[in-house]
Amino acid sequence: MPGPPRARRNGLAAVRIGHSVAPDGSTGVSVVLFGRAAPTVVDVRGGASGTYDTASLSLDATFGRRWGIFFSGGSVFGLDAGGGVRDAVLDSGGGHSVFGNRNRVAPVSGAVLYDLPIVERRSVDYRELGRKAAETATPIGPAAGRGGAAAGARIGKYLGRGHAQPGGLAVEAERVSGLGSVAALAVLNSVGAIRDPSTGRWIAGARDRSGRLVPPDRSRRAAAGGTTLIAVVTDVAAGRPTLQRVAAFAHAGLARAVVPAHTATDGDAVFVSTVGNVVDSRGRASEDLTRADRIGWAAERVVERAIVRAARAANRASPAPDAAAGSRVGPGSGRSS
Secondary structure (H helix, E strand, O other), X not given: OOOOOOHHHOHHHHOEEEEEEOOOOOOEEEEEEEEEEEEEEEEEOOOOOOEEOOHHHOOOOOOOEEEEEEEEOOHHHHHHHHHHHHXXXXXXXXXXXXXXXXXXXXXXXXXXXXXXXXXXXXXXXXXXXXXXXXXXXXXXXXXXXXXXXXXXXXXXXXXXXXXXXXOOEEEEEEEXXXXXXXXXXXXXXXXXXXXXXXXOOEEEOOEOOOOOEOOHHHOOOOOOOEEEEEEEEEOOOOOHHHHHHHHHHHHHHHHHHEEOOOOOOEOOEEEEEEOOOOOOOOOOOOOOHHHHHHHHHHHHHHHHHHHHHHHHHHOOOOOOOOOOOOOOOOOOOOOOO
């Protein structure tokens, strides 16, 4: 199974990923940053999503570029992370002016997952977590395990939260011959169980009292809230209609690895961005249909692999490195409800 390509070997060198975790380890933020405002789309298919500034990513909107995408725990409280990410981008010299105004803006978008504990906890400063995640971001590397937005996540809530396994995150990528590279960050806080599409075997999900994994099709319990969040980025030049098609492919990969997906109580969402800069003679990115399918199929594969890798890495019984520095995240002990 190919792992993430080294950033220096492909056009994703300008893309950085960072993570931060709350002091008590119960929640966190992950961010994907671009070297400039990147054309971006979003495809939300869960029935209970929590998103940040996504209306202007619709194909009929005027501005559809973002400096970064963030994922956060904390449910609606986690939306505050967007302000911290934006501050970090501006402080680092990013952002751009609009309408001739000298003030720079740095649009970012994101989504949140539900990891609130049953007992009330002290307030978490998600804006500061967003800033920290952005400030510690590093070039795409082989991140996998707990930490970041997955610090308090759980997998397989269809028997109740007490039977779910730890959630996790992972990055996977591959090259598309003759075109470029496609990478995906997956964060798992799913209602459903995780199944490896290549083998059909269950990887993680709800466990009964004996510790055995109970497949979701054998459960009669109502599903609890949960979410799978995906950020796909490519260095292949493409217009936003092509990116929307790629998002559909990515959701297909999500639905094969997460069972069930797109439920009424989850917030499953896919963001797709391109950092490619090749345009045609009219100044527009190519909308070649074959290109769209090839990028999309690659996105489908890397999403599947990232989800499976995240579930496996999150449930290894090994110590956790510091998940607050850069894109390398290991198996850990983040707590969740």
